[in-house]
Amino acid sequence: xxxxxxxxxxxxFVKGYVRNPVALFFSLIFPIILVLIFxxxxxxxxxxxxxxYVDNLDHNSAASQEFLAALNQSGSVSITLVAxxxxxxxxxxxxxxxxxxxxxPQGFGADLANQTPVVVTVYTNPSAGSxxxxxxxxxxxxxxxxxxxxxxxxxxxxxxxxxxxxPSYHEIDxxxxxxxxxxxxxxxxxxxxxxxxxxxxxxxxxxxxxTPLKRSEWLAAALLWFISIAIISAVLLEVVGTVVFGAQVxxxxxxxxxxxxGPVLFVSVGLLLGxxxxxxxxxxxxxxxxxxxxxFLSGTFFPVSLFPSWLVPVAHALPLFYVIDGLNDAMxxxxxxxxxxxAVIVLGIALVFFVAAIYAFRWRED
Numbered sequence: 001x002x003x004x005x006x007x008x009x010x011x012x013f014v015k016g017y018v019r020n021p022v023a024l025f026f027s028l029i030f031p032i033i034l035v036l037i038f039x040x041x042x043x044x045x046x047x048x049x050x051x052x053y054v055d056n057l058d059h060n061s062a063a064s065q066e067f068l069a070a071l072n073q074s075g076s077v078s079i080t081l082v083a084x085x086x087x088x089x090x091x092x093x094x095x096x097x098x099x100x101x102x103x104x105p106q107g108f109g110a111d112l113a114n115q116t117p118v119v120v121t122v123y124t125n126p127s128a129g130s131x132x133x134x135x136x137x138x139x140x141x142x143x144x145x146x147x148x149x150x151x152x153x154x155x156x157x158x159x160x161x162x163x164x165x166x167p168s169y170h171e172i173d174x175x176x177x178x179x180x181x182x183x184x185x186x187x188x189x190x191x192x193x194x195x196x197x198x199x200x201x202x203x204x205x206x207x208x209x210x211t212p213l214k215r216s217e218w219l220a221a222a223l224l225w226f227i228s229i230a231i232i233s234a235v236l237l238e239v240v241g242t243v244v245f246g247a248q249v250x251x252x253x254x255x256x257x258x259x260x261x262g263p264v265l266f267v268s269v270g271l272l273l274g275x276x277x278x279x280x281x282x283x284x285x286x287x288x289x290x291x292x293x294x295x296f297l298s299g300t301f302f303p304v305s306l307f308p309s310w311l312v313p314v315a316h317a318l319p320l321f322y323v324i325d326g327l328n329d330a331m332x333x334x335x336x337x338x339x340x341x342x343a344v345i346v347l348g349i350a351l352v353f354f355v356a357a358i359y360a361f362r363w364r365e366d
Contacts, residue, residue: 001216010215017225027229028236035240050134051102052077055089061109067120067142076138093123098313100124100135100249107262139243176241176249177327178300183233184258184294185320188226188266189291196274196284196361207362219271219361226263234259238331254330256342262323265350269319272357287319294320299328319349 017023025363035276058064059081072079077100093101101123122139175326198287208218234251241247273290277283298304298320304312315321326342329335 001214001220002212003081005222006217006224009050009217010224011335013218013221016224022189023187023191023194026190027183028118028233030186031183031233032240034182035175035179035237036244050077051101052079052135053082053089053093053098054079054104055082055086055101055164057106058104058108059084061335063109063112064104067108070142071102071138071143074138074141076134090123098123101138139219164232172241172245172247173249173332174299174328175239175301176247178324179237180230180234180255180327181258181262181298181320181324182261182295182300183237184230184323187229187233188263189270189287191226192222192267192270193274193283193287194280196271198279199278200275200289201280203245204362215363219267219358223264225266226267227260230259230263249331252334254332254334254336254339255327257339258323258326258330258346261343261346262351265319265346265353268350268353268357272353272360275357275360275362294318297321299324319346322346322349351360 030032046173054068056064056068065104068079068081071077079102082089082092089101089103103121103123105118105120108118108120121142122136124135142313234255238247238249238251241249268292270287273286274283277286297307297315298318299315300320304315304321304325307315322345326339326346329338
């Protein structure tokens with residue numbers, strides 16, 4: 001490989017890409033449109049409270065009233081007490097189309113005073129996954145405070161569900177790393193599938209083979225461009241997310257491997273799909289079949305923790321999941337070791353597809 005030829009061809013590749021409005025739109029502008037749309041939808045999520053109906057069967061006890069007061073002061077839920085003659089509480093919740101309900105059992109105060117284990121029942125709506133997580137997080141936070149104050153953290157008060165997510169982050173904070181992963185996926189995949197198939201069909205690769213430019217030099221120029229696009233997209237999305245919507249994400253060094261290895265991975269996948277396809281139309285169909293499941297099932301728009309249990313292994317089998325998970329570790333949780341582990345997985349997958357793509361990619365067709 002001659003670095004000088006790579007440097008000479010790189011501006012030509014960039015000009016061809018920039019002159020393609022569709023490619024430029026999906027690489028730079030579309031992710032920004034998505035962060036503006038979803039950011040506007042989720043902009044009030046940090047201050048919103050989930051309405052919760054409460055059936056206090058121990059309404060005469062000070063302990064139950066203090067428990068509900070602490071829950072109401074969490075800022076995550078808004079409590080509405082139901083009348084004692086409501087009847088079947090579960091049916092009442094169904095009639096109200098409620099997202100969540102809580103039952104304080106009879107004898108709550110006495111059991112707490114005697115340090116006898118007591119269970120608070122929490123009803124959640126399966127169709128409201130994020131609301132259920134917020135309610136369970138608030139309930140368990142109050143339970144932990146009661147247990148710590150009464151019996152030094154022994155599990156006297158407990159609930160029959162589990163919390164999801166983190167109380168310190170909101171939807172927009174998860175959205176920005178997801179859309180950076182989206183940009184890393186979409187630009188290289190759509191562009192390389194189209195370029196490798198259409199250029200092969202139009203004999204442009206055959207014409208390039210008559211020049212001093214080598215396959216490796218052409219591919220190096222493409223990789224440099226898509227890595228540059230990934231870095232530009234990451235900066236733009238972080239700026240829009242933090243300035244417009246107050247996202248807590250930050251650009252950190254531990255996300256750099258994903259901005260390099262991610263484009264290498266998806267350039268390789270796109271080059272492989274375009275090289276093995278007979279026509280540009282076939283390549284476009286295959287590219288969409290591969291891209292769209294990754295786009296929606298890898299945690300791009302919603303945390304994978306909210307997926308049904310049977311769908312989680314499918315998400316974990318997709319390469320983009322590890323790119324987005326690593327970006328979350330780097331940008332949100334500052335978990336460098338977790339980000340490194342994801343980067344190693346992405347690198348391993350990228351090497352496999354890179355070798356396969358090089359094997360399938362030809363200057364000249366036999």
